[in-house]
Amino acid sequence: MAGVNDKVGARRLEGLGEQGFDFRSTVISGEFDESTPATNRVLHEGIAGSHWVMLKNCSHLSHVEDPQSYMGAVRVFLAQVEA
Numbered sequence: 001m002a003g004v005n006d007k008v009g010a011r012r013l014e015g016l017g018e019q020g021f022d023f024r025s026t027v028i029s030g031e032f033d034e035s036t037p038a039t040n041r042v043l044h045e046g047i048a049g050s051h052w053v054m055l056k057n058c059s060h061l062s063h064v065e066d067p068q069s070y071m072g073a074v075r076v077f078l079a080q081v082e083a
Contacts, residue, residue, distance in 0.1 A: 025050045026077040028070065030058030051077070 025047050029040045031054055044052035053073040055062045063070040 023047075023049075024077075024081050026073060027052045028062065028073050029054050030060060030062040030065065031056050032059040033062070034060045 027040050027044045027047075027050060029035055029037070029052075031037070033040070037054060040052060040054070044050050055066050055069050055073075058065045058069075
């Protein structure tokens with residue numbers, strides 16, 4: 001069930017694709033992030049061609065909680081951008 005913050009976030013993110021957000025991007029979030037999976041799904045779906053990585057057992061500081069997985073996601077993204 002989506003919380004109030006999910007609904008507010010979803011309204012703010014609606015139509016990103018219509019606003020021209022079509023650049024390469026990766027959304028990285030934690031499973032227990034303040035920015036919930038529901039909100040990040042809207043962000044990901046609103047940016048054409050984006051990729052979403054949700055790190056298991058992490059919250060908002062996923063780069064600290066699981067630096068290896070976080071940097072792995074960043075490396076994959078950079079390899080795709082540089083290709």
